[in-house]
Amino acid sequence: MTHGQRHFSSYAEEICSALTRFPEREAVVRGEQRFTAGQLRDLVFRMARVFETRGLGPGKTVALLGGNLPQLLAARYAAHLLGCRVVHLYARLSVAAQAVIVRDVETGVLVVDPRVAGRAGELAARSGVPDILTLGPAAVGEDLLELAACRSAGTFPGRARPQDICVIQYTGGTTGRPKGVCTTFAQEAARGERPRVPDVARRLLVCTTLAHAAGRLTDRTLAAGGSVVLLEDFEPAEVLTAIERERISWLFLLPPLLSRLLDHPDCGRRDTSTLTTLLYGGCVASPGRISEALSRIGPVLSQGYGQMEAGGISQLTTEDHDPQRPERLRSAGRPLPGVRVAIRDTAGNDVPAGEAGEICVRSDTVMQGYWKQPELTAEVLRDGWLHTGDLGRLDADGYLTVLDRLRDVVIMVGGKFHTSELEDVLESHPGVRQSAVFGIPDTDGVDQVHAVVVPTPDGTVDERQLRELARTELGEIYDAIRITFTTQLPLTETGKPDKKLLRQHSSRTPPNCGADSCA
Incomplete structure (x- = not known):
């Protein structure tokens, strides 16, 4: 480093600094495990020293x-202190799909939850990963915790360089072949929320996978001096119990999970008064359900719209959540500071306010590119x-409405629709809780429109x-839709309606296949 050049501080270093400032506070909770900030920081530093002995550093995965x-x-955090790139595998992918990713990113070390050690052994055999x-x-590999216990917990200086790849995050594959989205350490720092003042009172409940948006919210919470409570998965009763027991102030849910929370009988029985922020996003939300959440949980909702490729794009703030303005609830809010949004036609021209087109984004948080796919x-x-690849429109006040994925636009004899x-x-009907609509093209390139509907219990x-x-x-064009009823929509691991699975099911199943046929 030349004289006067400021040391680059990665997001992992920022978190370790925050953990050091408040070492006695509770940082992470999972079941009976309760880590203070000091204990978590020490574990990070010890693990970093173990990784160092395995030859890990910048350019390693x-x-x-x-x-x-x-x-x-x-x-x-330990891998990122060393400047490594990290890929967090979705647990529900097949071993074959995981092996493709592990090979593709040139994995040097695979870190494994002991509960899936059997899968890890098969994954290693398929992918050729050298170290577990x-x-x-x-039964496989060496115990990282045992190795770390023998290492120093002294401060480990970060080695990340701003231009190096920090994260390779694979898309869920619901719209085609999974792609590895690459972001650098500089971009990850830009995506993070640098807290102006500590927020030690923040308590985040994580009930979706840390491999997705919940992981970044965890990072922001720990960097702010707050605490994180981890659940293994989303289960409405457990979430409501945790909110009450742990005095949760922050919660993140995808809209289908928010609907399941509202539908659970415990929703009106548990104390949720500690919630100050309920973040939702990841897919389109029903204005009716959002209005219901506002009336039952309170004026604490905030919507975020973003992509793996872009980071955060826009926000519908708590103040914007006005039940008297359902058209506003249908929007994804205004672009975030530093984010430019344009709506463009297929020729790349900006369209007038209110007209639909592809959402295009420019900001410092946009990905470097797709891994090995120039x-x-x-x-x-x-x-x-x-x-x-998202279709949307901007109104005259600058509010962005996301209409569809471009590939989900349905082509009918009478034209296209979102x-x-x-x-x-469909969800405006009092007897409908949720729905998922998609098209299956026939040989003439015209879509047969399918709607899978979850009715209310009564x-x-x-x-x-x-x-x-x-x-x-x-309009009359909708006479031809095929409607199937089910008790629950299938969701991807990140909590979005799994339209890929629904398409596969519907393409081989006749209409009106029964109440539980698509569950």
Whole structure:
């Protein structure tokens, strides 16, 4: 480093500094495990020294496989202190799919939750990963925690360089072949929320995978001096119990999970008064359900819209959540500071306010590119703008509404329509809780429109009523929709409706396949 050049501080160093400032406070909770900030920091530094002995550093890859464990979180921070790139594998992917990713990112060390040690052995055999470290005793690899216990807990200086790849985050694959989204350490620092003042009162509940948005919210909470409570997965009763028991102030849910929370009988029985912020996002939310959440949980909702490729794009603030303005609740809010949003047609021209087009984004947080896919990178990154593949519109006040994925636009004999439009209409019926709409193209390139509907527990809604509602609200073209009823929509690991699975099911199943046929 030359004289006068400021040391680059990665997000992991910022978190370790925050942990050092408040060493006695509770930092991470999982079941009976309760880590103070000092204990978590020490574990990070000890693990970093173990990784160092394995030859890890800038340009090397660490893969993480496991659930929402404090120790897996510490392993990520330790790898990033060394300047490694990290890929956190989605646990529900097949071993074959995981092996493709592990090979593709040139994994040097695989860090494994002991509960999936058997899968790790098969994964190693398929991928050829040279080194496995487990977070406790297991039949494969060496015990990282045992090795770390013998190392110094003294401060470990960060070695990350701003231009190096920090994270390779693979898309869930619900819209095609998974892609590895690469962000640098500088971009991860820009995506983080540098707290102006400590917020030691913040208590975040994590009930979705740390491999996705919940991981970054965890980082922001710890950097602010707050605490994180980890659940393994989303289960409504457990979430409501944890909010009450742990006095949770922050919660993140995808809209389908928020709906399940509202529908649970304990929602009105548990004390949720400590919640100050309920963040939601990741897919389109029903304005009706958001209004219901406001009335039952309180004025604490805030929506975030973003992408792996872009980071945060826009926010609908708590103040924007006005039940008297359902059109505003349908929006994703205004672009975040430092983010430029343009709506463009297929020729790349900006469209007038209120018209639909592709959402294009420019900011410091846009990804570096897709891992080992330069052609695909060049296709979506053009002239400094990320072409998101999302369809949306900006109104005259600068509010962004996300309409669909471009590939989810349905082509019918009478023209094109956005699946979210029909979903909004179906969910306006008092007997409908949730819906998912998608098209399956026939040999002529025209889509057969399918709607999978979750009725309310006491709902008496039928196919005829919903078709009549759609026809009245949207036109006679909707007479042809095929409606299936189910008790619960399948979700991806990140909590979005799994339309890929629904398409596969519907393409081989006749309409009106029964109440539980798509669950």
